[in-house]
Amino acid sequence: MPYLSPREWYATLPTAHVSAGALLTDDRDRVLLVKPNYRPYWHVPGGTMEPGEAPHQVVVREIAEELGLRIGAGRLLVVDVVPPNPDMDRPMLHFTFDGGTVADPSAIRLAEDELDAFGFFTWEEAEARLSPALAPRVPAARRARERRETIYLPVDS
Template sequence: MSKPHLEPSEWYASVPTVYTSACMLLTDEHDRVLLVKPNYRPYWAIPGGVVEADEAPHECVAREITEELGLTVPVGELLVVDWAPPFEQRPRTMVNFLFDGGTLTNPNRIRLQVEELDAAEFFTWEDAAARMPANTATRIPAARRARKNARTVYLPADSAV
């Protein structure tokens, strides 16, 4: 005998949920990566943030870049999709979308959102990865590979780039 089907509202309430974030890879004319230093974390990060309710990842990253850096940057190709299991105080899985923002030819246009950020600086690809926590640092070489190969990279939590 088969199980009775749940009503859609009951079924959706039983499905696991994830957090979603989006960030943007911006480089300068010397092929260095832009990172930001949030004032609420001890490490550097790729600019971006958490996707709000009913917001698409590409819309989120455009909003976050405007809010955090005062820039209006066209959202380019999807470079990396990163799946990360629960970590430290985050109780759910995080799925991150990393979009290409291209080359920022005039870094003087950056207007830092001081309520959330202490700094924004360009680093070599290697130094950028070294300044990030291990659970997100793999996004940097993956994004570089994605740009080079014009192909999105998927990063499951146990992947090595």
């Protein structure tokens, strides 16, 4: 095999989409979810990585854009992989960070061009509102937060 320059070699590697979100709760330990206007199910707040961004920066930017909240990306709670599907040709690597507690929910300013609603839900209600592919993030994030660990959710889990 001939020698490849670094640029050529990297071009041969598989690629993936990358997204990140924040587990945010209120003072009653309810989970904050958002309802995108372009999907039929609810989501943990967050979004996809832009060029030059790191996952923790995605969280800070997306929460500011979607909800008008200024947060820091706390501990990494969950890393999971959504396999390719008919709408997505590559796997999606997703990072869920601890966004802490929303002290004043009235400070939330919904980005109405992207989101229809937000709400705080019990852990069980939150899990039930997410798509089947994303639902495991909620109980995993809860366990990770409680145990102060990071959980990896492989594709086959």
